Amino acid sequence: MSPTAKPLPIPVCSVVGDVLGGFFYHHKTLEALFYQAGAVGEVPPGNCVVKCQTWLKRMHTEVDDPTAVLGKVLEEFMEADRSGYYGASQAAGRKRIAGILGKCGLSYRAGGQIFGAGNALPTKSLKDVLTNRDMVGVDKEFERALANVDTDSPAAITAACSILESLFRVYIDDNVLDMPNEQSLKPLWKIVSKHLGLDPAAVEDDDLKKILSGMHSVVDGIGSLRTHAGSAHGQGRRGYKPQARHARLAVHASHTLVVFIIETWDARKQRAHQGQGTTG
Numbered sequence: 528m529s530p531t532a533k534p535l536p537i538p539v540c541s542v543v544g545d546v547l548g549g550f551f552y553h554h555k556t557l558e559a560l561f562y563q564a565g566a567v568g569e570v571p572p573g574n575c576v577v578k579c580q581t582w583l584k585r586m587h588t589e590v591d592d593p594t595a596v597l598g599k600v601l602e603e604f605m606e607a608d609r610s611g612y613y614g615a616s617q618a619a620g621r622k623r624i625a626g627i628l629g630k631c632g633l634s635y636r637a638g639g640q641i642f643g644a645g646n647a648l649p650t651k652s653l654k655d656v657l658t659n660r661d662m663v664g665v666d667k668e669f670e671r672a673l674a675n676v677d678t679d680s681p682a683a684i685t686a687a688c689s690i691l692e693s694l695f696r697v698y699i700d701d702n703v704l705d706m707p708n709e710q711s712l713k714p715l716w717k718i719v720s721k722h723l724g725l726d727p728a729a730v731e732d733d734d735l736k737k738i739l740s741g742m743h744s745v746v747d748g749i750g751s752l753r754t755h756a757g758s759a760h761g762q763g764r765r766g767y768k769p770q771a772r773h774a775r776l777a778v779h780a781s782h783t784l785v786v787f788i789i790e791t792w793d794a795r796k797q798r799a800h801q802g803q804g805t806t807g
Contacts, residue, residue, distance in 0.1 A: 532587040532588075532590065532591055532592065532593060533587060533593070534584070534586070534587040534593065535583055535584070535586055535587065535593050535594065535597060536631040536633075537584065538627050538630065538631060539583070539597070539627055539628060539631050539633070540580050540583035540584045541580055542623055542624060542626075542627040543579070543580075543583060543597070543600075543601065543624055543627070544576055544577070544578075544579035544580030544581075544582075544583055545576055545579075545580070545623075546604075546620040546623055546624055547560075547575075547579050547600070547601075547604060547620075548574070548575035548576030548577070548578065548579040548580070549575070549576060549616075549620075550604060550613075550616060550617065550620055551575065551604075552575050553575075554575060554578070555679060555682075556682075557575050557578065557579060558570050558578075558679075559679050559681075559682030559685075560600060560603065561579075561582055561596075561600060562671070562674070562682075563599070563671065563672070563682060563685070563686050563689075564596045564597075564598075564599030564600040564602075564639075565590060565595065565596045565599060565671070566582060566586065566589070566590070566596050566600070567589050567590060568585070568589045570582075571585075583597065583600075594633075594641040595641070597641055598635065598639040598640050598641040599639040599653070601624065601635055601639065601641075602638070602639035604617065604620065604621070604624075605621060605624070605635055606637060606710075628641075637696075638653075638654045638693065638696060639653070639654075640654065653668060653690065653693050654693060654696075654697055656668065657693060657694050657697045657789075658697050658701065660789050660792075660793060662786070662789070665690075665782075665785060665786070665789070666782075668686075668690055669687075669690070669778060669781070669782045669785075671686065672686035672687055672690070672778045672781075673775070673778055676771050676774045676775050676778065677771045680769045680770060680771055680773065680774035681769060681774075683774040683775075683777070683778055684749075684752055684753050684769060684773075684774050684777045684778075685753055686778070687749060687753075687774075687777045687778045687780075687781035687782075688712055688749050688750060688752075688753035688777075688781070690781060690785060691712060691716075691746065691749065691781050691784060691785065692710070692711070692712050692715055694785055694788060694789070695712075695715035695716060695718070695719045696710065696715065698719050698722075698788070698792060699715065699718055699719065702722060704718055704722060705718070711750065712746060712749065712750035712753070713746070713747065713750055716743075716746045719788070720742075720743070723788070723791055723792065723795060724795075725739055725742065725791070726739070727739040727740045727743070742784065742787075745780050745784060746784065748777075748780075749777050749780060749781055752769065752773070752777055753777075
């Protein structure tokens with residue numbers, strides 16, 4: 528932890544805590560949200576609103592970059608739309624958060640980034656880790672996901688899926704591709720895999736074709752598992768309760784995919800610089 532870390536503005540902590548604590552009213556969900564975002568330390572006492580406000584107010588005493596954690600805490604609420612009553616509540620909450628951030632010289636940007644009005648630069652986040660191909664940083668993100676496997680398997684599954692989605696968004700931005708209207712795992716993967724040349728139909732070797740087909744199945748499986756058993760979506764009457772081994776499989780599979788995609792991305796760029804084509 529850096530001794531020079533600046534505290535988050537008190538009004539931001541108060542409003543964000545009030546909004547998120549009232550929206551994610553389940554304690555375990557809120558706690559998983561914070562830990563996945565990079566928060567550390569003991570869970571504060573109190574109801575969900577007080578817990579969220581207290582955690583944000585003390586953030587500068589526990590992490591190097593409180594605004595980076597704030598951005599990731601806000602990401603799901605600001606970008607994953609709910610419907611019906613929850614959608615109306617979410618829209619009002621987003622407006623309150625945007626308003627208080629603006630009053631404090633801050634703003635939220637897609638991907639869980641907080642911009643400061645003074646320098647217009649984003650805080651360090653998972654996006655920076657992926658953009659810089661920081662494999663140590665990638666490993667740390669997955670270590671954080673694995674830390675939840677035994678205590679909160681749905682949260683670990685959600686984290687595994689979210690890291691893949693973040694990588695795909697970074698890839699699409701970096702290569703100036705058209706972002707899909709629905710920025711969930713499968714639409715993002717369809718664009719990335721095609722651009723990287725990972726479409727099984729485009730490969731002649733039968734063995735590679737089988738492996739690439741398996742990759743597509745893994746992405747599809749992780750996305751579906753997150754939808755039906757992860758912490759980011761409400762479950763129906765037949766909600767599936769994943770066990771730790773299922774979450775661990777999802778996290779490790781996601782990690783393998785992220786490493787392979789980053790290495791393929793780099794190899795593709797190297798071949799392009801050498802004038803040897805751009806096929807993945």
